[in-house]
Amino acid sequence: MGKFTKIATDGLIKENPTLKLVLGTCPTLALTTAAMNGIGMGLAVTFVLICSNVLISLLKKIIPNAIRIPVFVLIIATFVTIVKLALDKFIPSLYDTLGVYLPLIVVNCIILGRAESFASKNPVLDSALDGLFMGLGFTISITLMGLVREFLGSGAVFGITLFDFSIGFFSSSAGAFFTYGVFIALFNYCINKFTRRAKLKKGV
Amino acid sequence: MGTILLIAVTAMFINNFVVVQFLGICPFLGVSKDTKSALGMGIAVTFVMTITCLITYPIYMYVLTPLNLDYLEVIVFIFVIASLVQMIEAVLKKFSPTLYNAMGIYLPLITTNCAVLGVAELVIDAGTASAFGLTEMGLLNSVAYGFFGGIGFTIAIVIMSGLREKLKTTNYNKHLKGFPIAMLTACFIAMAFYVFSMISI
C-alpha cells in the first residue's frame, strides 16, 4: 500500500495544490471570503478532478499528442457543465454564490495541471486517487483560508456572526493576497522545519 | 465613443482583471520574475483575449442563444480558446523564434488562464452589460473589453515584475522566499488599485 500513502501525502501535504504548487489561485483568492463557498467550490472541483483524471487516464493512449490539450480541456469542460446543471437544479443557493467562478473551474490550473502531469502518465486507479487527494488538499486549504478571512473580515464563522467587529481589509482583494501569502509562508515554514529534521536525523 | 472610454477605464483600472476580479493569477505570479518575460506574457494574453472575444461573442450571440443552447457555452468557449492558443503557439514558434522563446513557452499557460475564459464569460453576461448601461455588449464593445482587459493584465504584471526584480537584491526572511513575497507584493498593488474603485462614473 506504499503507493496509496505516497499519493495521499502528496495530495494533502507534500504537493498540496494550493499551498505548495500554488495552482488554482483564482478561485482560492476570490472565494475565500466565506468558508461555506470554499467547501462548495472545493467539493465541485474534487468531483470534476476525479472524473476527468479517470477518463483522461483511460483515453491516454488514444489521444494523439498534437491535440492533447484541447481534448483534455474538453473532457474537463464536460464534467464542469454537468456539475453546473446539477447544482442549478438541486442546490440553487450554492449555484448563486459560486456565480461566475463555476465555469472557471474548467481553467482551474489544478485540474489541467494534474491531467497533464499525472493522469496522462499513470494508470486509472492511481489517477482517481490522486484526483481525490488533490481535491481534498484544495478543499481543506481554501476552507481554512475562508474561515480565517471570514472571521477576521466579518466576525462570522460559517455564516453565523459571532462578533460584530469586522476588519474591512480582510474581505477586500488586498486582504485576499495577504492571507494567501501568509498561509503559504506558514506552510513553507512547517515543511522546511519537518524536512530539515528528517534530513538531519537521516543525514551523515 | 463614450462607452469605449468607459470600458477602457473600467477594464484597466476600476475592475482590473488581475487585482480586483482575481482572474489570471497563475501566470501573473508564475511569470513575473523579470520584466521582459512579463511584458511578453502580457502581450500574449492581450492578443489571445482580444481574438477570443472576437470569436466567442458572435458564436454565443448568433449561434448559441437563438437555439437556446447556452449550456454548451463552457464547452464551446474553452474548445475555441484551446485551439486558438495551440495555433498561435505553432505560428510563433515558426515565424519569430525569439519572441516564441520569450513568450511562447508561457503560451500553454494561457489556456489554463482564467482571465481568457473569464473575459469570454463576462462579455456575454447581462450583469457586465448593464454595468455599462447597455442591454448587451455588442461585438465592438466586447472586443474592446477584451483588449483593455489584456492591457490591464499587462499593466499589473509589469508593475509586479518591476517590484519583484527589486526584491532580488533585498534581504527578507527565508520563509517568505518565492510565492509568499510575491503575494505580499500583489497585496500592495491591490491596495493601490483599490483607489480606482472609488471613482464613480
Add this chain to the structure above:
Amino acid sequence: MKLFKSNAFKCVVVMLSVILLCGGLLAVLSDLLKVSDTERIQRSIDKIYGAGVTEIEQVIDADYKTDFGEIKSCYKLKNGDYLVQSTGKKGYSNGTVTLDISITIVDGTATVKKAVLNGYTSQTLMSQLTSLYNKFANVNSTTVGDVSVVTGASMSSTAGINAVKTAIDFINRLGG
C-alpha cells in the same frame, strides 16, 4: 489507404468522437435537468419572501409598455402580493435594468415591498448591486421619484427607477 493511417486523420477522428460524445451527453442531461421557468420564478419569490412563504396563484398577461419601461411578466401570489419582472430603460446611454419587484396593495395604492436584480451576474458585480435596490423598499408611485440610487461604476439610477415606476403604474392600472 495511406490517408486513413495518417496522423491528421487520427486527430480529426479522436477529436470528433470526443466532442460528439461530450456534446451528446450534455444535450441529454440539460434536457433531463431542465429547470422550468415557473420554478425559477418560485426561486426569486423565495429569495424575496423567504422559502416556502407563498407561491404563484395566477399568471397575469403583461403587455404593458411605456417609453421608459416594459413589463416582462407578472404573477399574482397567494398572499395577495404581485411579483413583477420589469425592465427600465433610459439608463446611462439608453442602458436597461431588469428587476424582480414584489408589490403589495396598501390602502389602494401599489407600494414596493422589495426589488431584486433579476438573474445572477458576476459575483463581484452582484454583491454591489443587490444592496442598492433595497432602497426601493415600501416606495409608492408618489415617492418613487426621489429615491437616489447612487451607483459606483455600475448602472445609473434612472433605469432602476424607471423599472420600479413602470411596475407600480402597471399594478395601479390593474388594481384600479
Add this chain to the structure above:
Amino acid sequence: MINLLAPINWSSLLIVLGILAVLSIVFTLLILLVGKVCKVEEDERIGQVQEKLSGANCGGCGFAGCADFAKALVENRAEMNACASTSKENKTQIGKILGVAVGDSEPKMAVVKCSGDKDTAGKMFEYVGNLSCEAKNTAFNGDKICNFACLSGGSCALVCTADAIETNNGVAKVDKRLCGGCSACAKACPKKIIELVPRSASVFVACSSKCKGKEVLTACKVGCIGCGLCVKNCPKNAISLIDNLAVIDYSKCSGCKTCVAKCPRKIIKEL
C-alpha cells in the same frame, strides 16, 4: 424508462451534434494545417533527455531551467555533471542517448571559505541600509576591512533550495548534511568565496584572503597569513601557497589532518 427520456427533444440534440461536429472538424483541421505549415525540425532527443532530468528547474547548471539545459546538452554546449540533482543512473541513460561517455562526477558539497564573524573580523564602518550581499558589496566592497570577507547578507541562503545555509553570527555557514551540491549558492555569492569541494573531503581552508600576512593581522583575527607551515608539513604535499593563501588539492589530499594541527591560526578546519 421511456417516460424518463420523454423530456429530451431530439431535434435540438441533432442540432447540437451538428454544430459541435462542424466546430471540431474546422478547428482540428486548422490546428493541423497551422502545425504542418509551421513545422520546425526539433531534435527529438531534447524531449528524451528532458524526460530523464530531475525537472527541479533549480538553475544550478546555469541554464534557465531543465528544458534549456536539455537543449544545451543535445547541442553539447553543456556538461552532464553540471546538473547535481539528477540521479546517477539517469545520467548514464542520458549519456547513452547522446552517445557521450558520462564521467561519473564525484558528488560535491559547498563550503564558505571565510570564518570572519561578528567579533573576529574588523569593520571599516557601520553599514546601515539594504542588507543583501549585492547591496553591501556596492558600498566600498562591504563593511568589513578584509575585501574577501563574507558579507553575511544571506543572498546564498536565499537561493539555496535545500535551505542548508545559516548566516546568523555574521558569516554564512553551510550545513554539510543538507547541502545537495547544486552550486546555486556559489553563483549567487557576489564575493565568489563559496567553493565546491568533494563530499569525501575532510579538511578545507576557511579563508580566501589574498593579502599579505601583515595586512591580514590588522584586518581579521583568524585569517590565513600565508605562513606556509601547512605546505611544509603536509605528508602528501597536497597544499600549495598561491597569493599568500593555502590551497588544498583534493586529488592528492589523504585526509590525515596534520595541517589542521600545524596551522598557527587554526584556519584549516575539519569537515
